[in-house]
Amino acid sequence: MSTVEQRTCTQCGAPAEGNLVSCKFCGAELPRVAPPQQPQQQQTAYAYQQPAQPQYAPQANPSGKSKTTAGLLGILLGGVGAHKFYLGRPGMGILYLIFVWTYIPTILGLIEGIIYLTASDEDFYRKYVVK
Numbered sequence: 001m002s003t004v005e006q007r008t009c010t011q012c013g014a015p016a017e018g019n020l021v022s023c024k025f026c027g028a029e030l031p032r033v034a035p036p037q038q039p040q041q042q043q044t045a046y047a048y049q050q051p052a053q054p055q056y057a058p059q060a061n062p063s064g065k066s067k068t069t070a071g072l073l074g075i076l077l078g079g080v081g082a083h084k085f086y087l088g089r090p091g092m093g094i095l096y097l098i099f100v101w102t103y104i105p106t107i108l109g110l111i112e113g114i115i116y117l118t119a120s121d122e123d124f125y126r127k128y129v130v131k
């Protein structure tokens with residue numbers, strides 16, 4: 001935006017150059033040239049905006065529960081609910097143990113083990129680890 005845009009006197013119509021405050025021909029007061037608009041300093045807003053902290057730090061997992069261990073337990077010993085006991089769900093673990101003869105817990109454990117292993121660390125700790 002240019003500050004030397006051409007203005008004309010409102011009284012006599014003469015061109016008024018530069019930043020004259022009054023017409024050099026008739027002496028009428030000229031409208032002031034508005035200073036260029038300063039863009040609002042929005043950077044400060046970003047500067048104070050910290051990225052949202054995750055609820056846990058995967059590298060400092062407070063539960064001490066490993067996604068890999070839980071997954072392997074589910075796949076190898078899922079029929080007896082080993083992964084459920086490991087993840088702090090003994091009730092579910094006992095249920096698996098009771099129904100182990102149906103092979104359903106074995107299949108469920110296998111599926112859950114794969115889910116644990118393929119889940120992101122975030123999903124695993126949020127959904128499956130009992131705090």
Ligand SMILES: [Zn+2]
Pocket residue numbers: 009010011012013014023024025026027028
């Ligand atoms: Zn004038």
